Amino acid sequence: MSNNVKDMSLAPEGIKKIEWVQKHMPVLEHIKKEFQETKPFEGVTIASCLHLEPKTINLGLTLQEGGAEVAMTGCNPLSTQDDATAAGASLGLNMYGWRGETNEEYYENLNKVLDHEPDIIIDDGADMIFLVHKERRDLMDKIIGACEETTTGIHRLKAMHADKALEFPVMAVNDSYMKYLFDNRYGTGQSTFDSIMGSTNVLIAGKTLVVCGYGWCGRGVAMRAAGLGANVIVTEIDPIRALEARMDGYRVMKIREAVKEADMIITVTGNIDVVSGDDFKYMKDGCIMANSGHFNVEINKQDLQKISKTTKLLKPDIEEFTTEDGRKLYLLADGRLVNLAGERGQGHPAEIMDMSFAMQSLSAKYLLENKLDVGVYKTLDETDIDVAKLKLNAMKIDIDSLTERQVAYLKNWDEGT
Incomplete structure (x- = not known):
């Protein structure tokens, strides 16, 4: 494990924050328990460029429980929370970043994460994906694919693919129902x-x-x-x-x-x-x-x-x-x-990122288990439904299901009213 964070003495405060968000991220905790048993990422290195705050560290810990070596850096020089990065480092994640990085330091940390030679990238804004294509082409043969978190990144990646510049598959996690209907709104x-x-x-x-x-x-x-x-x-x-x-x-x-x-x-x-x-x-x-x-x-x-x-x-x-x-x-x-x-910015509520990061972790697993051609892919509708069911269950909400007669009615085009 290696790290480059501002102050490791901040770790105890960061751990308290991580423990708090974990109580409000039941879907990700469910997935974490599954990953502990199945170890889908055993022997896999996952690099991420995300907003470094407690909820994101919890995603890193979920991937780590699945067997992955996880290296993380920030996607915005002003969004990093230094106590969270220190906590992540103390919990075994490879952390690089601090609040207030210069532009030069920002790219240095991106490169330090890429030095771990990732199999999968989880990105927010596509800066890490672009860096691989432009300057770190030595990693291209090893990378299986990437997951992109935000609308801006998806726009950039679709334009890149249209220009035939994209060289590995990307899961457009932002375009999943469970991301944009809840996270974005x-x-x-x-x-x-x-x-x-x-x-x-x-x-x-x-x-x-x-x-x-x-x-x-x-x-x-x-x-x-x-x-x-x-x-x-x-x-x-x-x-x-x-x-x-x-x-x-x-x-x-x-x-x-x-x-x-x-x-x-x-x-x-x-x-x-x-x-x-x-x-x-x-x-x-x-x-x-x-x-x-x-x-x-x-x-x-x-x-x-x-x-x-x-x-x-x-x-x-x-x-x-x-x-x-x-x-x-x-x-x-x-x-x-x-x-x-912002000085008081905490990012999206934990209950929201619970769904978004569930989609990220399952999309990374899907990339690993399915050989995809180069392109930008929407996540599976089945994954959206699974995450929605887990969230409803955590909220103790029951919903109806169709009867056999109702299913038959919907399939029978000539049944009258």
């Missing part, structure tokens, strides 16, 4: 406001709040904003999603018009320059901006700096920009993923 929705309200202590009720993007993450953010009493405006480029947002009761308009009314703006698109250029010139004094997309490219900080005469760091995750005309605009968490990079 309920997880992002709650954790975004947990972080924003914890950092700013501002009231959401009564504010005009602009949500940029109405995918599953945007739906969750808009839903929680409305529930907190905000007047929600949605911006979109997809006509169907825009129509859905309107039918859900939100105002829909172009970004340039929306920013004029905004007290707060939250981007959740996965794309670049969502708020940029002259958008900042139309914002009201006091507007707060935050990003819940994976990369810090949605709010163009360079464009904001160009129209600002001064900048000031009010708190570790609140930056104040004073424009030439005297307005004060605020950017949270350096424009990075606010629900994890």
Whole structure:
């Protein structure tokens, strides 16, 4: 075992946090017990590039119980929790990363994980997968495949495959029902406001709040904003999603018009320059901006700096920009993923990541047991159903099943009403 973490003395506090989330991750604990008995990953090395926090460490421990050697690093320099990494290292995981890494250190840690010569990669944003294809091609023959956690990573990998640049199969875990219906919607929705309200202590009720993007993450953010009493405006480029947002009761308009009314703006698109250029010139004094997309490219900080005469760091995750005309605009968490990079960011609730990481662990097992051609694959519907059943059972919820007569009726096309 090797590691490169900030402070091993933090391990006891990290272990307490891991024990807490384990109590709220019953599906993953069920899978962990299965893995202890069957050891599906015996002799296998699994490398991960994920947000390093207690729930993710629990995923690493689950894979470890299945027999894997696990090496982990962070997918965002500001989302790592140093007590969690220390705890992971003390529990036998190979840990590399600390909060506040430079860009150079970030890639050094990615390479240190890859030095373990993984058979399987579990990625969040696809940085590790890209690094293998671009710079660590010495590992290509050994890698069986990868699992990708987030929407942004899936977009990048599908584009890569379309260009015939992808060289091993990837499970699009983000595209599974048990991931995007719950993690993206309920997880992002709650954790975004947990972080924003914890950092700013501002009231959401009564504010005009602009949500940029109405995918599953945007739906969750808009839903929680409305529930907190905000007047929600949605911006979109997809006509169907825009129509859905309107039918859900939100105002829909172009970004340039929306920013004029905004007290707060939250981007959740996965794309670049969502708020940029002259958008900042139309914002009201006091507007707060935050990003819940994976990369810090949605709010163009360079464009904001160009129209600002001064900048000031009010708190570790609140930056104040004073424009030439005297307005004060605020950017949270350096424009990075606010629900994890924010000072108070804890990421998605444990009950949500329970399902997402169950899908990750079972998808890694599927990769190992099935020889797949190069491509980006959706997880099996059967896996979604199995995880859903386990979650319902943990919640002590019983549901109905079809009778034999009902099954026959659905299969018989000519039976009358």
